[in-house]
Amino acid sequence: MRLARTHVLVGVDDEARLAGVDAVLAALREALSQFNLEGEVQVVETGSLGISGHGIVVAVQPDGVYYAGVTPGDARQIAEEHLLKGRPVARLRLPTTAPVARPAEVLGRQTRVVLANCGVIDPERIEEYIATGGYEALGRAVTEMKPEDVIEEVRNAGLRGRGGAGFPTGIKWSAVRTASEPERYVVCNADEGEPGTFKDRLILEGDPHKLLEGMAIAGYAVGARVGIIYIRGEYKLSIARIERAIADAEALGLLGERVFDTDTSFRVEVRPGAGAYVCGEETSLLESLEGKRGWPRIRPPYPVTHGLWGKPTVVNNVETLANVPVILRRGAAWYRTLGTPTCPGTKVYTILGHVRYPGLVEVEMGTPLRTLIYELGGGLPPGRSLKGVLVGGAAGAFLPPRELDARLDFDSLAERAAALGSGAVLVMDESACIVDMLGSVLRFFCHESCGQCTPCRSGTEVLVRLISSLQTGRADEATLAQMVQVVDAMRAASLCPLGQSVMLPVRTALSGFRDEFAAHLAGAPCPHCAATARALGLACG
Amino acid sequence: MKKEITKEAIAARHPRSPEALLSLLHDLQTANEGNHLTGADLALAASHVGIPLSAVRDAATFYSMFSLAPRGRHIIRLCASPNCHLAGAWSALDELRRSLGVDVGETTADGRFTLELTSCLGACGVAPVMMIDDEVVGNLTPERVREALARYREAR
Ligand SMILES: Cc1cc2nc3c(=O)[nH]c(=O)nc-3n(C[C@H](O)[C@H](O)[C@H](O)COP(=O)(O)O)c2cc1C
Ligand code: SF4
Numbered sequence: 275m276r277l278a279r280t281h282v283l284v285g286v287d288d289e290a291r292l293a294g295v296d297a298v299l300a301a302l303r304e305a306l307s308q309f310n311l312e313g314e315v316q317v318v319e320t321g322s323l324g325i326s327g328h329g330i331v332v333a334v335q336p337d338g339v340y341y342a343g344v345t346p347g348d349a350r351q352i353a354e355e356h357l358l359k360g361r362p363v364a365r366l367r368l369p370t371t372a373p374v375a376r377p378a379e380v381l382g383r384q385t386r387v388v389l390a391n392c393g394v395i396d397p398e399r400i401e402e403y404i405a406t407g408g409y410e411a412l413g414r415a416v417t418e419m420k421p422e423d424v425i426e427e428v429r430n431a432g433l434r435g436r437g438g439a440g441f442p443t444g445i446k447w448s449a450v451r452t453a454s455e456p457e458r459y460v461v462c463n464a465d466e467g468e469p470g471t472f473k474d475r476l477i478l479e480g481d482p483h484k485l486l487e488g489m490a491i492a493g494y495a496v497g498a499r500v501g502i503i504y505i506r507g508e509y510k511l512s513i514a515r516i517e518r519a520i521a522d523a524e525a526l527g528l529l530g531e532r533v534f535d536t537d538t539s540f541r542v543e544v545r546p547g548a549g550a551y552v553c554g555e556e557t558s559l560l561e562s563l564e565g566k567r568g569w570p571r572i573r574p575p576y577p578v579t580h581g582l583w584g585k586p587t588v589v590n591n592v593e594t595l596a597n598v599p600v601i602l603r604r605g606a607a608w609y610r611t612l613g614t615p616t617c618p619g620t621k622v623y624t625i626l627g628h629v630r631y632p633g634l635v636e637v638e639m640g641t642p643l644r645t646l647i648y649e650l651g652g653g654l655p656p657g658r659s660l661k662g663v664l665v666g667g668a669a670g671a672f673l674p675p676r677e678l679d680a681r682l683d684f685d686s687l688a689e690r691a692a693a694l695g696s697g698a699v700l701v702m703d704e705s706a707c708i709v710d711m712l713g714s715v716l717r718f719f720c721h722e723s724c725g726q727c728t729p730c731r732s733g734t735e736v737l738v739r740l741i742s743s744l745q746t747g748r749a750d751e752a753t754l755a756q757m758v759q760v761v762d763a764m765r766a767a768s769l770c771p772l773g774q775s776v777m778l779p780v781r782t783a784l785s786g787f788r789d790e791f792a793a794h795l796a797g798a799p800c801p802h803c804a805a806t807a808r809a810l811g812l813a814c815g
Numbered sequence: 816m817k818k819e820i821t822k823e824a825i826a827a828r829h830p831r832s833p834e835a836l837l838s839l840l841h842d843l844q845t846a847n848e849g850n851h852l853t854g855a856d857l858a859l860a861a862s863h864v865g866i867p868l869s870a871v872r873d874a875a876t877f878y879s880m881f882s883l884a885p886r887g888r889h890i891i892r893l894c895a896s897p898n899c900h901l902a903g904a905w906s907a908l909d910e911l912r913r914s915l916g917v918d919v920g921e922t923t924a925d926g927r928f929t930l931e932l933t934s935c936l937g938a939c940g941v942a943p944v945m946m947i948d949d950e951v952v953g954n955l956t957p958e959r960v961r962e963a964l965a966r967y968r969e970a971r
């Protein structure tokens with residue numbers, strides 16, 4: 275980083291773009307030049323600062339002051355009052371109770387490993403990533419370590435896939451390493467489609483080099499020369515940032531031919547998706563990469579032996595790969611000091627819905643749901659009480675308040691018949707209707723079922739019919755029983771996990787919120803369901 | 816005008832490999848006024864990446880971002896997934912229907928907008944959310960919907 279007394283970090287993400295961040299940046303730069311502060315104060319455009327719902331957020335470091343809802347006029351005032359005269363502008367500061375307003379205390383409750391650089395460095399300047407120790411791990415791997423040692427380290431660290439299933443990464447890599455085919459691939463799954471999830475986007479936009487370094491290490495470990503990042507088609511800024519990052523890394527010899535002047539080569543390509551949730555499923559993603567419709571493959575064989583173009587392929591989630599550099603840099607033993615014995619490390623969550631501070635947080639695996647919602651999310655807005663939480667996205671579980679002590683890691687949630695999934699946490703207060711929310715979940719699945727197998731294709735259609743009858747006062751006890759029958763049949767007979775996982779939201783909603791379903795049977799009018807019926811033109815009565 | 820470069824020039828920017836199919840289709844689609852893929856586009860894509868036309872058609876009909884029927888110049892995709900639903904997507908939908916005078920899946924008479932419902936756009940931090948072409952418009956209220964539409968109406 276260039277030497278500057280003060281850094282002004284401006285979060286540039288979609289939210290900031292639509293709030294007019296370019297004008298704020300221009301005003302800020304103009305004011306700095308007018309006050310002759312350019313040498314002392316550096317403006318850093320960074321990815322999302324991890325704070326949602328506050329418009330343009332600007333952080334002044336090392337002062338630890340966060341401003342929210344900044345306009346161009348405010349930017350001028352910040353320059354004059356705070357940066358020139360040293361008096362923070364109280365009017366614009368985030369409330370003192372906001373996590374970001376007390377970085378030492380509440381940001382301190384986060385453990386930022388994967389997101390350590392997000393919002394801190396300029397993602398478009400590779401030098402800043404390198405200044406934080408970036409590409410050191412890759413350099414050490416290719417010059418000093420055998421591929422097997424790299425895999426061993428990742429295995430010892432106990433890293434598990436962050437894409438939802440929690441499969442041990444070291445074991446996956448080792449299977450590809452020992453495959454007989456010489457041609458192999460590393461595919462990064464950046465299709466991020468699970469409702470409520472945008473953590474991978476923060477990494478892609480806020481610290482793209484960390485992902486690239488992780489991929490290159492994976493490539494070296496398994497003996498692949500090509501890496502492909504499959505990014506969902508809507509993430510235009512992510513695609514642009516990652517393409518820029520690839521070009522910069524190639525120019526410095528950190529990617530491409532002869533990485534670090536060794537015999538190792540690793541080229542990375544970016545491929546956009548085109549709007550299909552199922553393509554996040556790894557075999558469907560591979561079909562899509564081959565230019566086909568995204569129908570999941572029948573497994574076995576698995577991608578580790580028969581992946582892209584039938585070659586051995588590692589498919590890993592963005593967050594998984596972003597964990598790799600730090601594991602090599604600080605070692606498996608250090609990594610294991612974080613998280614739980616069976617789920618070491620941290621996890622990035624998106625806390626959304628009825629909480630005071632929605633947004634992204636990173637905490638150790640095993641953190642209780644209560645801590646996440648009440649400490650990091652700031653709890654519910656004053657005077658409101660919790661009805662339930664949808665954990666893990668659409669393919670997740672509806673948990674009632676009595677489950678607040680659930681620990682968030684793959685194994686603890688599996689014990690409670692829930693799933694960590696992608697780390698989406700949707701908080702609902704007493705005003706929400708669980709039946710209506712389940713309706714939204716089921717319509718999502720019906721829309722996203724790829725149609726390849728009958729249990730899922732017609733099962734999701736039947737479920738939408740059943741929930742619609744419930745939402746329009748035409749259901750009885752038999753309707754609920756039928757829903758359970760359908761999801762159980764889908765669980766048993768669907769071809770891929772998309773169809774199999776619909777069981778989870780349905781069963782957890784029915785078991786955790788019985789009374790609410792019963793009230794809908796009794797025909798008590800529910801304003802939420804009525805609004806949905808109106809919006810979707812459902813026949814009532 | 817959108818159509819200044821030829822379709823062949825667009826194709827030439829993509830590798831001749833099936834892996835390039837989706838990005839090529841994206842580019843061909845945006846080059847058309849109607850935000851759709853024509854039969855000629857599919858044929859060009861097939862010969863460029865080297866797979867049968869039927870396979871290209873098969874893929875093009877599968878993905879929600881592609882359309883074989885002409886659409887408006889701007890595609891509005893309103894997210895209806897759980898977070899946006901909870902945050903009030905339906906009141907945004909009411910406003911979109913009212914302001915545009917069309918229903919979901921339809922195109923305005925002036926050919927300017929097509930209204931679609933979509934699954935999570937990965938922008939849930941600013942729910943409820945819609946995308947107009949590549950732009951994310953979040954924290955939707957009826958006023959913000961009207962403002963955004965006005966901006967696109969003025970644009971041309
Ligand atoms: C319907 C469905 C959607 C999925 N979507 C994603 C996704 O968006 N991103 C992701 O990384 N994994 C997703 N997965 C999981 C992948 O199939 C796969 O397990 C993962 O990419 C493996 O990487 P990991 O071991 O690093 O988690 C999805 C799975 C299913 C069944
Ligand atoms: S379970 Fe659903 S998504 Fe999976 S293959 Fe069958 S139809 Fe497609």
Ligand code: FES
Nearest residue numbers: 894899935936939
């Ligand atoms: S749920 Fe609407 S953008 Fe994610």
